[in-house]
Amino acid sequence: MYSNILVPVLFDDDARIQKALEVARTLATPDGRITVMHVMEDVPGYAMRYLSDDFMKTAGDAIEAQLKDLAATLPNARGVLIHGHSGRSILEYAREHETDLIVIASHRPGMQDLVLGSTATQITRHAPAAVHVLR
Known part of the structure; x- marks a missing residue:
């Protein structure tokens, strides 16, 4: 059983997200914390020219709402949106928050x-x- 679980999600397949959340719920201690996280990668500068000025904020707000909804399905869970490179950011977050x-x-x-x-x-x-x- 684990007391601090990190579940990085990519919003491309809802079935895989639900499966990951169920595994986290099963492996968590009764008072264990679960963090449902999404990493929002930076859009290259050349592509930003074609997006509206508020695109990143609007997208971020929508993702945060989805994360909050997912976290609400688990005991003692929260949603977190971070920005950066997926792999490096997940590893850094896990180290900084003593994920087990x-x-x-x-x-x-x-x-x-x-x-x-x-x-x-x-x-x-x-x-x-x-x-x-x-x-």
């Missing part, structure tokens, strides 16, 4: 992952805590 378990969903690896590496791969290789990877 990271529950992360992974897609089936493809050729691009052999060259670039996926976020889940980076987390499992460098995490300061136990990692539970969902497929």
Whole structure:
């Protein structure tokens, strides 16, 4: 059982999110904390020219609302939105907040992952805590 669980989510597959949240709920101690997190990556400057001035704020507000809704389905949970590079930001957050378990969903690896590496791969290789990877 774990007392401080981090569940990074990507809003591309609701079924995987629900599965990750259920695993976190199952593995948490009765008074364990669960943090549901999304990392909002920076939009390159050349692409920002094509977006409205308030795009990032509007998108961030919508994501925070989704995180709050997800956290409300779990005991002692909260939603957190951070900005940065996904893998590095998740690892840094886990270290700073003394996370003892990271529950992360992974897609089936493809050729691009052999060259670039996926976020889940980076987390499992460098995490300061136990990692539970969902497929």
